[in-house]
Amino acid sequence: MTSFRPLVVILFATAGLTAAIAQEAPQVTRGELMEEIGKSTQVLGKMVKGEQAYEAETAVEALTTIIDDIGEFTALFPEGSETGHETRALPAIWEKKSEFEQHAQDLQDAAMKAREVAPAGKEAFAPAFQEMGKVCGACHEDFRAKKS
Amino acid sequence: MKRAFLALLVVALAAAGILWWLSAPQILTARDIPGHAPDVDNGRVLFNAGGCASCHAAAGASDDARLVLSGGQLLPTPLGAISVPNISPDPTHGIGNWSMLDFANALTEGVSPEGKHYVPAFPWTSYRGMTLTDVIDLKAFLDTLPRSDRANDAGGLPFPLSFRRPIGLWKRFLLPDLPAAPAGADATVQRGHYLTVALGHCGECHTPRNFVFAPEMSRWLAGGPSPDGDGQVPNITPSPDGIGEWSASDIAYLLESGFTPEFDSVGGEMGSVVKNWAQVPAADREAVAAYLKAIPALP
Numbered sequence: 072m073t074s075f076r077p078l079v080v081i082l083f084a085t086a087g088l089t090a091a092i093a094q095e096a097p098q099v100t101r102g103e104l105m106e107e108i109g110k111s112t113q114v115l116g117k118m119v120k121g122e123q124a125y126e127a128e129t130a131v132e133a134l135t136t137i138i139d140d141i142g143e144f145t146a147l148f149p150e151g152s153e154t155g156h157e158t159r160a161l162p163a164i165w166e167k168k169s170e171f172e173q174h175a176q177d178l179q180d181a182a183m184k185a186r187e188v189a190p191a192g193k194e195a196f197a198p199a200f201q202e203m204g205k206v207c208g209a210c211h212e213d214f215r216a217k218k219s
Numbered sequence: 220m221k222r223a224f225l226a227l228l229v230v231a232l233a234a235a236g237i238l239w240w241l242s243a244p245q246i247l248t249a250r251d252i253p254g255h256a257p258d259v260d261n262g263r264v265l266f267n268a269g270g271c272a273s274c275h276a277a278a279g280a281s282d283d284a285r286l287v288l289s290g291g292q293l294l295p296t297p298l299g300a301i302s303v304p305n306i307s308p309d310p311t312h313g314i315g316n317w318s319m320l321d322f323a324n325a326l327t328e329g330v331s332p333e334g335k336h337y338v339p340a341f342p343w344t345s346y347r348g349m350t351l352t353d354v355i356d357l358k359a360f361l362d363t364l365p366r367s368d369r370a371n372d373a374g375g376l377p378f379p380l381s382f383r384r385p386i387g388l389w390k391r392f393l394l395p396d397l398p399a400a401p402a403g404a405d406a407t408v409q410r411g412h413y414l415t416v417a418l419g420h421c422g423e424c425h426t427p428r429n430f431v432f433a434p435e436m437s438r439w440l441a442g443g444p445s446p447d448g449d450g451q452v453p454n455i456t457p458s459p460d461g462i463g464e465w466s467a468s469d470i471a472y473l474l475e476s477g478f479t480p481e482f483d484s485v486g487g488e489m490g491s492v493v494k495n496w497a498q499v500p501a502a503d504r505e506a507v508a509a510y511l512k513a514i515p516a517l518p
Binding site for chain 1: 472476485486494
C-alpha cells in the first residue's frame with residue numbers, strides 16, 4: 072500500500088492542477104508545473120545519488136509526471152504573460168519561441184527514454200537521468216532569469 | 220601671468236607623464252617563459268576548468284561546437300556590450316600567429332600582443348593566478364582545436380572607453396591581489412583553490428565589486444548583484460546564507476550535473492559553467508568542493 076502513496080499524491084496534484092488551469096494566470100500555472108517537475112526530479116535524483124533506495128516503480132511515476140507536465144508547459148506563455156506574478160521567464164522565450172519549444176520537446180524525449188530504461192535498474196537509469204539534467208540546464212541557461 | 224601659465228603647463232605635463240608611465244602595460248619577457256614540454260591533456264583540463272568556451276564558442280554551443288572558439292558573443296558589461304574575439308588557431312582571424320609570450324601576456328598580465336590593456340570582461344584578472352607551465356599546456360591544447368575564419372567585429376566600446384590606458388592605473392592601484400589558499404590547506408584544498416581562483420574565475424561573479432569595479436576581497440565568494448545587472452549571484456561560502464548546508468559531494472555533483480541538492484537545475488551563466496566542469500576529472504570537481512568548504516563563511 073505504501074508504494075502507491077506517491078502515485079495517489081501525484082494523481083491528486085495533477086487533478087488539482089488541471090482544475091486550477093481554468094482560473095489561474097498562466098504565469099502561476101507554468102510556475103506550478105515547473106515546481107512539480109522539480110519535485111519529481113528530486114525524487115529521481117535522490118535515488119540516483121543513493122540518498123534513497125532505487126525503486127523502478129517510483130521512477131516511472133515521477134517520469135510520467137515530468138512527461139505530462141512538460142507537455143502542457145509551452146502553451147502557457149501567451150502574449151501578455153511576459154511579466155507579473157514573479158515570473159522568471161526571460162524575453163528570450165518570446166524572441167526565440169521555436170528554440171524554447173525544442174528544449175521542452177528535448178526534455179519530454181529525454182524523460183521518455185529514461186522511463187523506458189528505468190525498470191532495468193539504477194545502472195541503466197543513471198545515465199538517462201544525467202541526460203535529462205543536461206536538457207534542464209540548457210533551457211535554464213538562456214530562458215530563465217536569475218533569482219532576484 | 221605668463222610665468223604662472225608656464226609653471227602650470229610644466230606641472231600638467233609632468234603629471235601627464237607620470238600617469239602615462241604609471242599606466243604602462245607591465246609585461247613578461249621571453250626570459251620569463253619556462254622551458255616546459257607541453258602537456259596537451261593537462262591543457263584540456265585547464266581549458267574546461269577555465270571556461271574558455273563559455274564566452275569564446277558560439278552562444279549556447281554544446282558538445283563539439285564548444286571547441287570552435289570563433290567568438291562573436293556579445294558580453295553585456297557595465298560600460299556597454301563587448302564582442303568576444305575569435306581565439307581559434309586561425310592565423311588570420313584567430314590567435315594562430317601568437318607566440319607563447321603573447322599568449323602568456325594576454326592571460327597573466329591582461330595585455331594584448333599590440334601592447335594594449337584588456338578590458339577585464341576577459342578574466343585575466345583571475346587567470347593571472349595561473350602558473351606559466353599551465354599557460355603553456357593550455358596554449359598547446361588550444362592549438363589542436365579547429366580553425367574558424369570568422370572575422371572579429373570592428374568597433375568595441377565607444378570613445379573614450381575605447382582608450383584602454385586608464386586600465387593600467389586600475390591594475391596598479393585598484394585591483395587587489397588574488398586570495399591566498401586557506402591556512403593549513405592540504406593538497407586537495409590547494410588544488411581546489413587554484414582551480415577556483417585562477418582557472419574557474421568563480422570570484423568574477425560570486426564576489427561583489429566596489430564602485431570602481433574591483434572585487435571586494437573581504438567578501439570573497441559571498442555573492443551579490445549580478446555583473447550583467449539582472450538578479451543576484453548566490454553566496455557560495457559555507458555559511459547559512461551561502462551553501463553551508465551542502466556537503467562537499469553536493470557541490471561536486473552540482474558541477475557535474477547542474478543539480479542543486481534540491482534538484483533545481485542551475486541556469487544563466489552557471490548552466491554554461493556546468494558544461495565546462497562536467498568535462499574535468501572528478502577529482503578536480505571534488506577539489507573545488509573541498510576548497511569551498513574551507514573558505515571563510517560569510518553572511
